Amino acid sequence: MSKNLKPYKDSEASKKVQVTKMFDTISKEYDGLNRVISFGIDIKWRDMVVNIVSKKKPKNILDIATGTGDLAISLTKTNAEEIIGLDISDGMLEVGRKKIKSKNLDGIISMVIGDSEDLPFENNTFDAITVAFGVRNFENLEKGLAEILRVLKPNGIFVILETSVPTNPIYKFGYNIHCRFLLPIIGKLFSKDRVAYSYLSESASVFPYGEALNNILRKIGFINVKDKPQTMGVATIYTASKG
Numbered sequence: 001m002s003k004n005l006k007p008y009k010d011s012e013a014s015k016k017v018q019v020t021k022m023f024d025t026i027s028k029e030y031d032g033l034n035r036v037i038s039f040g041i042d043i044k045w046r047d048m049v050v051n052i053v054s055k056k057k058p059k060n061i062l063d064i065a066t067g068t069g070d071l072a073i074s075l076t077k078t079n080a081e082e083i084i085g086l087d088i089s090d091g092m093l094e095v096g097r098k099k100i101k102s103k104n105l106d107g108i109i110s111m112v113i114g115d116s117e118d119l120p121f122e123n124n125t126f127d128a129i130t131v132a133f134g135v136r137n138f139e140n141l142e143k144g145l146a147e148i149l150r151v152l153k154p155n156g157i158f159v160i161l162e163t164s165v166p167t168n169p170i171y172k173f174g175y176n177i178h179c180r181f182l183l184p185i186i187g188k189l190f191s192k193d194r195v196a197y198s199y200l201s202e203s204a205s206v207f208p209y210g211e212a213l214n215n216i217l218r219k220i221g222f223i224n225v226k227d228k229p230q231t232m233g234v235a236t237i238y239t240a241s242k243g
Contacts, residue, residue, distance in 0.1 A: 015139040016088065016115070023067070024091035031068055031095070042133075045230055046074050048237060049130060049161050054078045056157045058127035062086060064116050064148065065134020069096030071161075072109050075130065086114045116144040121151045132161040136207040145220045149242060158222065158240045164209035166233035175234055179204060209236055 023030070049071065053061065058080050063072040066085030075083050087093050093111045100109050114120050116131075117140055129152050138144035152158055166172045179202075208216065210227055213236075217225045222240035229236050 015137075016117075019137045019139075020088050023087075023089035027068065027089065027091035027095050030092065031070070041231055042235075045161055045235055045237070046071050046132060048230070049132065049159050050074050050077050052159055052237070052239060053128045053130065053157060056128055058157075060084075060126055061128045061130065062119075062121070062126045062151065064119075064129065064131045065137065066096065066111065067092045067132075067134075069093075069099055069109065069111065071130055071132045072096070072111075073100065073103065073105060076105055076108055078128075080128075081108070083109045085109060085111045086116070086119070087111070088113065088115055117147055119147045119151050123150055124153045125151045126156060127153055128157050128159070130159045130161075133163065135160055135162055136203050142216065142220060145217065145222075149221050152242045154242050156242050158242070160213075160236075160238040162207070162209065162213075162236060162238070163204040164229065164233055164236040166229075167210075168232065171232040171234075213238060 053075060054077065058078060060082040061072075061075050061078065061080045061084070063069075063075060063083065063085045064087075066072050066087045067089070069085050072083050072085035085093070085096060087096075090113050093113055097106075097111050100106050100111065112120070116134070116138055129148050131148075135141065135144065148158060166175050207213075210229070214225045214227055217238065217240050221242075223243045225238070225240045227236050227238045
C-alpha cells in the first residue's frame with residue numbers, strides 16, 4: 001500500500017485483510033455501482049480485453065481478482081475450454097457463481113477463492129491471464145506479478161485493465177473531480193459501506209500507471225510490454241508475455 005494511501009478500515013490489519021472485508025461487504029451492490037460510477041464504459045474496456053485475448057486462441061484462462069465474474073463471463077467469447085476466476089473475497093465469488101449458473105456457464109467457468117500472491121497452480125499452467133481493476137489491490141504488487149509470470153505458459157499473454165490518470169490537464173482535472181468527490185458521494189448514497197468507495201478512488205489515484213507500471217512488469221521478467229490508454233486515459237490496458 002502506498003504511504004500516501006490511508007488503510008481501508010483497521011490500521012492494524014494488513015491491506016489483504018482489509019480489502020477482503022471491503023469486497024465481502026459491498027459484493028451484492030458492486031455490479032450496479034460499477035456501472036453507475038464508470039457510466040457503463042467499463043463494459044467496453046472489458047470487451048477490448050476479450051478481443052486481445054481471443055487473438056491468442058487460449059485453451060485455458062486464469063482471471064485474477066475476478067470479483068463477481070464479469071470479465072470471466074465475457075472471456076467465454078474466446079472459446080477457451082476452461083476459465084478459472086480467482087478472488088480473495090468469497091462474497092464477490094458467491095455473487096459471481098450465481099451469475100455463472102444463471103447463464104449455464106458453470107461447465108466452463110469455475111470460481112476459486114485464492115490469493116494472487118500465492119497462486120494454487122503449477123508453473124506454466126495458463127495460456128492467458130487477466131486482471132481487471134485488481135492489481136492496485138495487491139498487498140505486494142511485485143510478488144503478485146511474479147506469481148502471475150510463474151503460472152503463465154511461455155508465449156502466453158498477460159492482460160491488465162486498470163484505472164489510470166489522464167495526462168491531458170483538462171481531462172485530469174475532470175478525473176480528479178470524479179474520483180475525489182463524485183465517486184465517494186455515489187458510494188455513500190447507494191452503498192452500505194461508506195468508506196469502501198473512498199478507498200477505491202484514492203487507491204486509483206496513487207497506483208503506478210503507464211510507463212511506471214510497464215517498468216515494473218519488465219523488472220519482474222515480462223517481455224513485449226505495452227500499454228494502451230482508454231477513454232482519455234482514465235483507464236489503461238497493459239499487455240505482456242512470457243519468454
